[in-house]
Amino acid sequence: MIPSTTDNRLPRILVVDDMPDNLFLMNGLFEDRYEVVQANSGKEALQVVMSANPPDMVLLDIMMPDMDGYEVMRRIRQHAPTATIPIIFLTALASRKDERLGLDLGAIDYLTKPVDPEQVLKRVEAHVHATSRARCIEALSEKLARHLSPAAWQRLFEGxxxxxxxxxxxxxxxxxxxxxxxxxxxxxxxxxxxxxxxxxxxxxxxxxxxxxxxxxxxxxxxxxxxxxxxxxxxxxxxxxxxxxxxxxxxxxxxxxxxxxxxxxxxxxxxxxxxxxxxxxxxxxxxxxxxxxxxxxxxxxxxxxxxxxxxxxxxxxxxxxxxxxxxxxxxxxxxxxxxxxxxx
Known part of the structure; x- marks a missing residue:
């Protein structure tokens, strides 16, 4: 089993969407598995991300009135403390061009509406699993660097x-x-x-x-x-x-x-x-x-x-x-x- 986070708490997922029905759906889908935080605008999303308790992952709509999801993502990536937070676009924009732009900006996935709840849950869980393992690998690597020989460390983490x-x-x-x-x-x-x-x-x-x-x-x-x-x-x-x-x-x-x-x-x-x-x-x-x-x-x-x-x-x-x-x-x-x- 992969730990949720290295500090033993549930992963904190921020869901950003200007439609209350979509927020309600995502909250019901994730609430028993993760700590769910909601934002109904790009500005509110940035306030959560830049806070002292940032999310572990962001599900981000693109079409929002005050600031679109692309701009939200650019600002998150430009801020060093938040630059590595995994972001998944969840949007009604279904063209290949929009998907390519989202992935080129650094999103780890691009899901389109209307959503299949089971598919969304499966994809999010896979990314949470991968992100948690990566964080554990990083913590293990840092700890063992002080105790293993350089050759043994390299075999373990790169070989x-x-x-x-x-x-x-x-x-x-x-x-x-x-x-x-x-x-x-x-x-x-x-x-x-x-x-x-x-x-x-x-x-x-x-x-x-x-x-x-x-x-x-x-x-x-x-x-x-x-x-x-x-x-x-x-x-x-x-x-x-x-x-x-x-x-x-x-x-x-x-x-x-x-x-x-x-x-x-x-x-x-x-x-x-x-x-x-x-x-x-x-x-x-x-x-x-x-x-x-x-x-x-x-x-x-x-x-x-x-x-x-x-x-x-x-x-x-x-x-x-x-x-x-x-x-x-x-x-x-x-x-x-x-x-x-x-x-």
């Missing part, structure tokens, strides 16, 4: 390995672990943290994002498994003086092959949110976001042996609960939730 790139969007719970110095690690500490995160993530059923500087990042389908790993990591890597954040959200996951190995990484803003949650944690503790706490609070309060639970973030939108593992006893059963100890 045969490009066919291996895929994206999916799903709810994940992220673990973000950083040192008290906010990512200042020597080589030994960095290798130790990476090895411990890799081992524990595999043991607890998660995946590791190896492409993040100065921190350990893992992500899980099961939020409780992520918290169990966080508790065990705090205990086993106590000499690194870690702050750990756990956060749940809808994540964009990129998978690809590089150097004959299948790899994955997170793109988008959820990793940054997990890092902000980690920054609220005390050294040796785990800060849990409200989103994650809502999913695991029953397990925490039912099976909290071996950890200190403090609801100390009542005034924060980032974190709600702090968990601190107690020293491991020399023997005896450990909490099945806290996971303090290797089985």
């Amino acid at each position: 045969a390995d490009s066919r291996s790139i895929d994206f999916e969007q799903r709810q994940q719970t992220l673990l973000f672990a950083e040192t008290a110095g906010h990512g200042v690690l020597d080589d030994r500490e960095r290798d130790a943290l990476a090895a411990e995160v890799e081992w524990l993530a595999t043991r607890h059923g998660g995946r590791v994002d190896r492409f993040h500087d100065g921190a350990g990042v893992a992500f899980f389908d099961d939020p409780a498994a992520c918290v169990r790993m966080a508790m065990e990591l705090q205990r086993t890597a106590s000499d690194l003086r870690l702050r750990i954040g756990v956060h749940t959200g809808i994540c964009d996951i990129g998978t690809f092959r590089s150097d004959y190995e299948s790899r994955c990484t997170l793109i988008g803003h959820e990793t940054r949110l997990a890092a902000k949650v980690a920054a609220t944690a005390a050294i040796g503790s785990i800060a849990v976001s409200p989103e994650t706490y809502a999913l695991v609070k029953d397990e925490i309060h039912t099976d909290a042996n071996g950890c200190l639970v403090m609801e100390e973030f009542h005034d924060s939108d980032l974190a709600q609960v702090s968990l601190t593992p107690a020293p491991a006893p020399s023997s005896g059963a450990m909490s099945t939730f806290a996971g303090l100890g290797r089985n």
Whole structure:
């Protein structure tokens, strides 16, 4: 599945037409799939496009009284921040000359009225899909440029390995672990943290994002498994003086092959949110976001042996609960939730 946008919201589609009936038809066609914004003139369309919240795509009529669609498109293309917004002409002008002019101006498609709703929906969905993938490719390319060799990056984005790139969007719970110095690690500490995160993530059923500087990042389908790993990591890597954040959200996951190995990484803003949650944690503790706490609070309060639970973030939108593992006893059963100890 291709994510809708890299910031995990519905694509925002602007429909521009001076006929109320056409606006009503398009709104009914798209409202369950996209965020639909309407404009009944070229001037109003430009105000929406040039706003702080521009659309991800524009469906643009040509024949309008104040400013025709061709002029609207020229102005959008002349403004650098909006120049790459995909535009589809949706118009009663059906001649080859008009279509050629629209495409030459940079429209990605040209649809004529009267419209076939099913065909319009199919074409728009195809372009949304292609645009979303292109944005994800751009974000992945920018991230991996800092981590892959130039040759490996070129093979992945310009060579045969490009066919291996895929994206999916799903709810994940992220673990973000950083040192008290906010990512200042020597080589030994960095290798130790990476090895411990890799081992524990595999043991607890998660995946590791190896492409993040100065921190350990893992992500899980099961939020409780992520918290169990966080508790065990705090205990086993106590000499690194870690702050750990756990956060749940809808994540964009990129998978690809590089150097004959299948790899994955997170793109988008959820990793940054997990890092902000980690920054609220005390050294040796785990800060849990409200989103994650809502999913695991029953397990925490039912099976909290071996950890200190403090609801100390009542005034924060980032974190709600702090968990601190107690020293491991020399023997005896450990909490099945806290996971303090290797089985």
